[in-house]
Amino acid sequence: MPKLWNETIEEHRSAVRDATLDATAALVAEHGLMSVTMSRIAQEAGIGRATLYKYFPDVESVLIAWHERQVIHHLEQLEAVRDRITDPGERLQAVLETYALISYERHGHHGADVAGLLHQGPVITQAHQRLLELVRNLVAEGAASGVLRADVAADELAAYCLHALGAAAGLPSKAAVRRLVEVTLAGLRPADRPSGDGTSATWDGAGHGDGHHPRHGSH
Template sequence: MPKILGGSLTEHRERTRDALFGALAQLLRERGFDAISLADIAAQAGIGRTAVYNHFPDKESVLLGYIEHETSAYVAALERSLAGITDPVDQLREYVRHQLALERTYHLPPGPDLREVVSPDAAKRLRGHVRQVETVLRRILSGAIDAGAIPAQHLDAVVQLVHACLSGRSVPTTDPERGEFVAATELFVLRAVGARADGAVHAVAEPVTDVA
């Protein structure tokens, strides 16, 4: 009979999942997802391969569970940080800082993009987790527009552009380099959406709707 981790089956299940997620995160730092097998994840976690099937049917399910776990924890921490901030531009600053502080293990594995090596259904679910974070940014930008802190703009495009700017950045780990990098990125994003550090608003060109 498999050894029970913790004092109950519920705790055992949680600890097993945490071990598998930790193992996957470590393996993603070392190689691409396409080069990882379920047996590799089980071995890294110190869990028998057959026991893994009690929790996940395949490695895609481990990946999706891991990303759901990490995304939910990240969004909860971000919301707690934003809760005490009323100024929408300051909220955007905090959002940028959180994004730069995030360890993007599952966004930066070696090899092909994750969406290229998983099934179409898994790729769709991966995109769904990204939307959880995008929803927070969209809310901040909408609030800034309503408050007159930034000009009205195409939020679908702007949300993607801001995330493209923040995703996968190699942030220095020590100061003063880290502080300078964060400050420069913060200023870049604020200017890109039409805000300024001094509270003034930059003019943003109107989108072209008719070229005839």
């Protein structure tokens, strides 16, 4: 088969797949995950049901593919944030805030059922490892430069960050999400780092000097 024909077929397949996943995203955003059906996906995408079934055997396979694409896109967002900033402390803060806001916004758009039904499979497992490595490397970089604590392993601190910021999904506002990020970052500060005037539980001064604990100060 000629190369150009092969490329044309592949482009067509890619276009159908993208249209299917775009339609799924629109339906989930508008009606919720549980309301998505093969008929509605085909109608939204502008393709026949028979064509859709050639690409996906059932609605669950469509939802998994859509979710995997979304997760990879979010990882690319985080890596782009990382690459824009050079200062180790600011870099980690920006990545963690972006991650927390993504968690918050996804929960608001899709509800808790996404996590329960779709956080599984090899692609999601690999994506989680990639995310963990991204944060671990930023933590290690911060510890090496002296802006983060070095008395706890970077792997442990990365896991702490991701578990702590998972709570962003249940928060009521972006302001609350940013406060959670501040509290999480306070746990990464070196114990002997100067605390400033002790009036703010932010990245630059978490209020250890007057006995004020950052968990309470950030709220």
